[in-house]
Amino acid sequence: MKNLAIALSVFCIQLCYAQKVYLSKIEKTNDNTDKFLYKKADAIKGAEYLGEIDVQGFSNDDAAVFSLIYKKAKEIGANTFSFKPFENITGIPQPLNPANYKIALYYTPKENLAGQKGMLYVFASSDKNQKININEKDYVLTPRSYLTQEIIPGEVYTISTKKLLGSIIKVQAKNNDENLYFQVSSAKVKSDTSGTGGLNLKSGDIIGLERSYADFLSLIYVQNKQ
Structure with a gap:
C-alpha cells in the first residue's frame, strides 16, 4: 500500500x-x-x-x-x-x-519570407551551464540560452565543448546568407528522422539543428550577450 x-x-x-x-x-x-x-x-x-x-x-x-x-x-x-x-x-x-x-x-x-542573415547560432542545453569554445574564444552558456555570431564569408568555424572526450566540429556556411544552427547537449539526444523538422547532423554532444526547431528555441530561450 x-x-x-x-x-x-x-x-x-x-x-x-x-x-x-x-x-x-x-x-x-x-x-x-x-x-x-x-x-x-x-x-x-x-x-x-x-x-x-x-x-x-x-x-x-x-x-x-x-x-x-x-x-x-x-x-x-x-x-x-x-x-x-x-x-x-x-x-x-x-x-x-x-x-x-x-x-x-x-x-x-x-x-x-525574410532571407537569412548569415548568422551562427549556438544553443545551450536545457539543464546546466556548458563551456564551449568557438574559434579559440571561450564562452559559458547558461541553461536555456543561446549566443549568435555574424558569419564572416569564407571563414571556417571550429566549435568545441571543452571536454576531454567532448566534440569538436568544423563548419563553414555555403553562402553569405546562410544561417548555421547548433545545440550543445549535456545528454545523448536522438536525431529526428520523421521529416517534420527537428534534430540532425548529430556529432557527439554538438548537434546540428534544422531551422524550424532552431527558430522555436530562439523564441523560448534567452539570447546570451557575450
Whole structure:
C-alpha cells in the first residue's frame, strides 16, 4: 500500500507539471503542404493569420514540445509563427513565460519570407551551464540560452565543448546568407528522422539543428550577450 501511495503521488505530480499544447483558436485554415515552420519576422508582409496555440506547463524536453506545436500548426496549414505576449492590467505586453505562453500561427507565401542573415547560432542545453569554445574564444552558456555570431564569408568555424572526450566540429556556411544552427547537449539526444523538422547532423554532444526547431528555441530561450 505504501508503494502504491508513493506511485500515485508521483503520478499526480507529473500530471500537475505536464505540459499541454493545444489549438486555442482557429480563425481559418490553409491547404499548403510546406514542411517548415519558421518564426515570422515583424517586417514580413502578406502573412495570413490562421489561429493560436496555447502552451501550458513547463517541460525541459523542448524537442517533444516543438513536435506537438508543429503537429498542431500543420493541422491548420501554418508555416510561420510568432510569440503572442499576454498583457498586464495596464495593457503592457509581458515577456515570455516558458510555463505559459501563446503562439500565433500564420501562412506566409514563400516569396514574402525574410532571407537569412548569415548568422551562427549556438544553443545551450536545457539543464546546466556548458563551456564551449568557438574559434579559440571561450564562452559559458547558461541553461536555456543561446549566443549568435555574424558569419564572416569564407571563414571556417571550429566549435568545441571543452571536454576531454567532448566534440569538436568544423563548419563553414555555403553562402553569405546562410544561417548555421547548433545545440550543445549535456545528454545523448536522438536525431529526428520523421521529416517534420527537428534534430540532425548529430556529432557527439554538438548537434546540428534544422531551422524550424532552431527558430522555436530562439523564441523560448534567452539570447546570451557575450
